[in-house]
Amino acid sequence: MKHYFLLFFLFLGSTLFAQIISGKILSKSGDPLKGAHVSILGSSVATVSDIDGNFSLENLNVNGMLQISFLGYKSFTILVAEIEGALQIVLDKDYLNLEEVVVTGTLIPISNKNLSVPISTIGPKEISTFGVSGSAALLERTPGVYVDASAGEVFTRVYTRGISISAEDDLGWYYVGLHEDGLPVSAVQFSSFSPDLFHRIDNSIKRVEVVRGGSAAISGMNTPGGVFNFISNPISKIQQGAISLNTGVHNNGNFYNKIDATISGPLSDKFGYSVGVSHRLDQGNKNIDFNMANGGQLKLRTSYTFEKGKVELYGKYLDDQVNRTTGVTANNWENPEAAYDQYFKSTAQLISNSNSMIPDGVGGYYEFDPSNGIHTKDITGGFLFESEVSENWKVVNHMRYSSKSANWQTSLSSAKLPLNGFLPYFISGAGFPVGQVIFDNAETGQEMARVNNAGIFGDPPSFDYLTDGTIANDAVLGVGAWYKDDHSDEFMNQLSFRGDLNDHILNGGVFIANTNISTLTRASFAYASYAAEPTAMTARIENPGAPIVQLSDENGYSNYGGLFYGKGEANVNQLHLFVQDQWKVNDKLMIDAGLRWNSIVHFGSKDRGAPLMKDGGYDGNPLTDYDNGILIPTGEKDEFDYNYNNFSYSLGVNYEFNQNFNLFGRFSNGEKAPELDYYFDNFSNVPINEKGPSQQVTQAEAGIKFNSKSLTIIPTLFYSELSNVGFSTFVFDEDTNGIFYTPMQFNSTETFGLEIESIYHPTADFNVRFNGTLQNAKAKDFTVYNANGTVDTGDDEIIAYNGNKLPFNPSVMFNLTPEYTWNKTAVYADWRFMGEREGNIANAFQLPSYSVFNFGAVYKFTSQFNVGLHVKNAFASEGLLNFYGPNSFGASKDDATKEYINNNPNADFIVTPVQARLVHLNLNYTF
Structure with missing residues (x-):
């Protein structure tokens, strides 16, 4: 009989200190939330919900705290000891991610709500919807940020809170840092060599955290104007x-x-x-x-x-x-x-x-x-x-090596050089290019116009077409190759x-x-x-x-x-x-x-x-x-x-x-x-x-x-x-x-x-x-x-x-x-x-x-x-x-x-x- 009592208490102990928890995670609209993070706080025990929102954890300590989090939703916590049967958890939306733990702008991870700086987060839906035009175009959706993406996907200019330099300058990220997972994309920049040349938006990005000024002075690397941190999806616990x-x-x-x-x-x-x-x-x-x-x-x-x-x-x-x-x-x-x-x-x-x-x-x-x-x-x-x-101390080391190159072969200017001026001829570097100038189509070799430019020394300066051929707007495009x-x-x-x-x-x-x-x-x-x-x-x-x-x-x-x-x-x-x-x-x-x-x-x-x-x-x-x-x-x-x-x-x-x-x-x-x-x-x-x-x-x-x-x-x-x-x-x-x-x-x-x-x-x-x-x-x-x-x-x-x-x-x-x-x-x-x-x-x-x-x-x-x-x-x-x-x-x-x-x-x-x-x-x- 003693043996039976001993087995009973061993079984009881095992149910108290180790058990299985399973459940389903849904949104308020009833949609299953795939990829929700399920963990026991303070331990390495974790998983994620599957495509139907289901999850399962085994061998849990009854004294632990179960936490469920999903980007864009408020976290849910419950004591393991209070769980009875399978869980069905409905998460409320966290529209500005105030309860999300952020890692940018602060050296210590903390919930956005309790942080003494306004951090904007951009989630997967906004990334897939508005990120088509490039990194900078996505960032214009945050307050306090001026973005000039008129030149296209790269060569963009980003300012925060009036912290700006000349928009004509080629250093569009001068005061702000573009980061990938907490480290800058590039630790230096100069004319036409900016970090957005080496950054592209794809499905591997989980969210973007945006810090405008403020704490960027201590958390950024020579970028006191702000930090834009693109954070990758963590490696999944399920396939x-x-x-x-x-x-x-x-x-x-x-x-x-x-x-x-x-x-x-x-x-x-x-x-x-x-x-x-x-x-x-x-x-x-x-x-x-x-x-x-x-x-x-x-x-x-x-x-x-x-x-x-x-x-x-x-x-x-x-x-x-x-x-x-x-x-x-x-x-x-x-x-x-x-x-x-x-x-x-x-x-x-x-x-x-x-x-x-x-x-x-x-x-x-x-x-x-x-x-x-x-x-x-x-x-x-x-x-x-x-x-x-130790129980109270954690160490993190993050190392990165990169080899980057950028080769430009493009136009520098689009100015108008009228044919009655000096530049269309003397910009060639020729000694004295005056007289009959012939312009041919470079691809076909066909003559486009024949010009007498002797009048450029006159007052007013002038030129004459010598044949019926003319050049559009009587001008040459001022192109710097x-x-x-x-x-x-x-x-x-x-x-x-x-x-x-x-x-x-x-x-x-x-x-x-x-x-x-x-x-x-x-x-x-x-x-x-x-x-x-x-x-x-x-x-x-x-x-x-x-x-x-x-x-x-x-x-x-x-x-x-x-x-x-x-x-x-x-x-x-x-x-x-x-x-x-x-x-x-x-x-x-x-x-x-x-x-x-x-x-x-x-x-x-x-x-x-x-x-x-x-x-x-x-x-x-x-x-x-x-x-x-x-x-x-x-x-x-x-x-x-x-x-x-x-x-x-x-x-x-x-x-x-x-x-x-x-x-x-x-x-x-x-x-x-x-x-x-x-x-x-x-x-x-x-x-x-x-x-x-x-x-x-x-x-x-x-x-x-x-x-x-x-x-x-x-x-x-x-x-x-x-x-x-x-x-x-x-x-x-x-x-x-x-x-x-x-x-x-x-x-x-x-x-x-x-x-x-x-x-x-x-x-x-x-x-x-x-x-x-x-x-x-x-x-x-x-x-x-x-x-x-x-x-x-x-x-x-x-x-x-x-x-x-x-x-x-x-x-x-x-x-x-x-x-x-x-x-x-x-x-x-x-x-x-x-x-x-x-x-x-x-x-x-x-x-x-x-x-x-x-x-x-x-x-x-x-x-x-x-x-x-x-x-x-x-x-x-x-x-x-x-x-x-x-x-x-x-x-x-x-x-x-x-x-x-x-x-x-x-x-x-x-x-x-x-x-x-x-x-x-x-x-x-x-x-």
């Missing part, structure tokens, strides 16, 4: 996958096609894997004779979990050809309209498909073919290690420790990065007609009684390598030490404080260049004038070796009045070391005698997080102040046919504003989302260096614009998105409003306000298969996002002063419009 097919039609009839597939699951109890692959072919919404984009990426990840942690290995291979558009010519300063035969919806003025081998002047050649666009490659490998070293070849090899590692010390959670660590950079830039001239769809042309001089002189090669390229030459190398070493203390003062009040010390060393050199002085040019032939001005290295180098040490801090507070209402505030001061453009983009052949000053970013913010049954809203008041803001312009010197950057001016700006992120959800079937920004961005002390069109400094001047509004920062911008769901169908409408913006710091030209409307519907055939139809820019808005100044070669937006506009009321100017209409069908299947 699952997804495949998406996206096919669309642009406004001009061109096609967009993309395939995206992922699969993930366990290999054993402790090993797991995931694979993601995507490829897209985009003919583009502009009328060009080559594809706008063609390429894709492969992602691999594997993990090993052990009792107190995990190890992950991952890799990415990106091989992509993209492009970016130049501006469109407009007139009418008060109400801009497309000029000549151009259209805001479809004109790109990119030169047509033509290939040439251009000599580099030092014994080699490089290919230039504009159909190549921007060829980007990124080979990345990473290692993540997490472990609990822009060639860049940039390479980066980079290693980065972040080691951090987190400890739970009663009421304090302490996180500290070190981030290191080493980057080796090489950059080469060359620019030639390319003859093409000045038309919406330019025709590549050749040019030559045929004067009676004189030999024929070729102004271009057989493909229309001229002034080989004579417009610009820049070559540099750099090594950047970074060391960042950081610490944050999160102090739970009581059940209501939480205070966090963080410090970051940065040490950044820039070591490298920039080559000096000079024209190749050789009779007859590079080939020694006096009848080929297109190779007379090749810029080559002189052998001299301007070296730099500077160390930047700076210190950033941030202090935040969050007070929870009740379960639905939190008040937060933060004060931050961040410093930013200059980027490599400070050395590479300077006057040619000028020594770099001193380091650039670090920029100061001071911010204050305060707001509330309110979450009721029908309304979730986060209004945030903010103040931003910048000092030592680097500002430079791009100038073409007609006397030397050279392009150069003006010296940096260091200015200060300030912005006051209000951000609102909200969603009204009166029923489970209907909600309205509103994200908006009101702001006043002004220059405190702001000067512009006016080179007066020449590299000669004798006539230069510095113009002050103190108190003016900052360019490209609207006073009002918002998104309003209602959505309604019934049965298996969901429909939405989206209204994006962009207020009026100044086109330059002179406040002489305003970009008008505009609206863009998007519509869509998704039908769910089964829990595994759905089809969506989405229409972007449904009413074909022609809103303008950027302004490049007067329509002349090498002009700057700041050339358009009030005096210039008053004196030239009918002058042309260059703008870039929003992306045109795209209708695309999206098919999604999960398994």
Whole structure:
């Protein structure tokens, strides 16, 4: 009998301390939630729900706490001891993800609601719906963020809270960081080498966390303006996958096609894997004779979990050809309209498909073919290690190595060069190209026009057609055949420790990065007609009684390598030490404080260049004038070796009045070391005698997080102040046919504003989302260096614009998105409003306000298969996002002063419009 009692108590003990829990997870509409995370808090026991929402966990401790979480829904917790029978759990929607644990903007993971900074999260539905146009276009859906994606999928410009630099500059992510799983995509940037070149959106992304300023000063790497963190799906506990097919039609009839597939699951109890692959072919919404984009990426990840942690290995291979558009010519300063035969919806003025081998002047050649666009490659490998070293301490080490390259073969400008001016002829680099100039179609060889240009010296200057042939708009397109070849090899590692010390959670660590950079830039001239769809042309001089002189090669390229030459190398070493203390003062009040010390060393050199002085040019032939001005290295180098040490801090507070209402505030001061453009983009052949000053970013913010049954809203008041803001312009010197950057001016700006992120959800079937920004961005002390069109400094001047509004920062911008769901169908409408913006710091030209409307519907055939139809820019808005100044070669937006506009009321100017209409069908299947 004793034995029977003993067996009974053993059985009873086993049921008390180990049991099986199973159940089903549903939304309020009754749909099963596949992929919901089910875990026992404080342990490694976890699983995810299957396609029908079912889950099962075994061998659980009766004293544990079961938690169920799913992105976009409020978490559910219950004591294991209270569970009786199979569970059926219905999760409530968490519309702004306030209960989601976030990892961006804070060194210590914490629920969004209790964080003392407003963090926006973008979920899978928004990613698949609005992420078609690229990384930056997706981010414009968050308040406080100004995005200029007018150039296309890459070459975008992203500002937060008025923390901006010139929108004409090629550093569109200057103050903000683009991250993948917590580490920056690239630890450095410079002109035309920005992180969005190496980032693509695909199905492997779980969500995006957006931090605007504030705590980015301590959590970002030299990016105090903000952090945009794209977070990958975790490796699944069950076998699952997804495949998406996206096919669309642009406004001009061109096609967009993309395939995206992922699969993930366990290999054993402790090993797991995931694979993601995507490829897209985009003919583009502009009328060009080559594809706008063609390429894709492969992602691999594997993990090993052990009792107190995990190890992950991952890799990415990106091989992509993209492009970016130049501006469109407009007139009418008060109400801009497309000029000549151009259209805001479809004109790109990119030169047509033509290939040439251009000599580099030092014994080699490089290919230039504009159909190549921007060829980007990124080979990345990473290692993540997490472990609990004791009951209260955890260590995380995240390492990544990448090899990146970006090869540009594209157009630099789209300015009009009238045939009665000097530039269409003398920009070739020829000695005296005056007389009878013949322009032929470069592809067919057929003569297009025969011109007598002797009248260009007259008053007024003139020219004459000698035959019936003419060139569109009596002008040549001012095309710089822009060639860049940039390479980066980079290693980065972040080691951090987190400890739970009663009421304090302490996180500290070190981030290191080493980057080796090489950059080469060359620019030639390319003859093409000045038309919406330019025709590549050749040019030559045929004067009676004189030999024929070729102004271009057989493909229309001229002034080989004579417009610009820049070559540099750099090594950047970074060391960042950081610490944050999160102090739970009581059940209501939480205070966090963080410090970051940065040490950044820039070591490298920039080559000096000079024209190749050789009779007859590079080939020694006096009848080929297109190779007379090749810029080559002189052998001299301007070296730099500077160390930047700076210190950033941030202090935040969050007070929870009740379960639905939190008040937060933060004060931050961040410093930013200059980027490599400070050395590479300077006057040619000028020594770099001193380091650039670090920029100061001071911010204050305060707001509330309110979450009721029908309304979730986060209004945030903010103040931003910048000092030592680097500002430079791009100038073409007609006397030397050279392009150069003006010296940096260091200015200060300030912005006051209000951000609102909200969603009204009166029923489970209907909600309205509103994200908006009101702001006043002004220059405190702001000067512009006016080179007066020449590299000669004798006539230069510095113009002050103190108190003016900052360019490209609207006073009002918002998104309003209602959505309604019934049965298996969901429909939405989206209204994006962009207020009026100044086109330059002179406040002489305003970009008008505009609206863009998007519509869509998704039908769910089964829990595994759905089809969506989405229409972007449904009413074909022609809103303008950027302004490049007067329509002349090498002009700057700041050339358009009030005096210039008053004196030239009918002058042309260059703008870039929003992306045109795209209708695309999206098919999604999960398994």
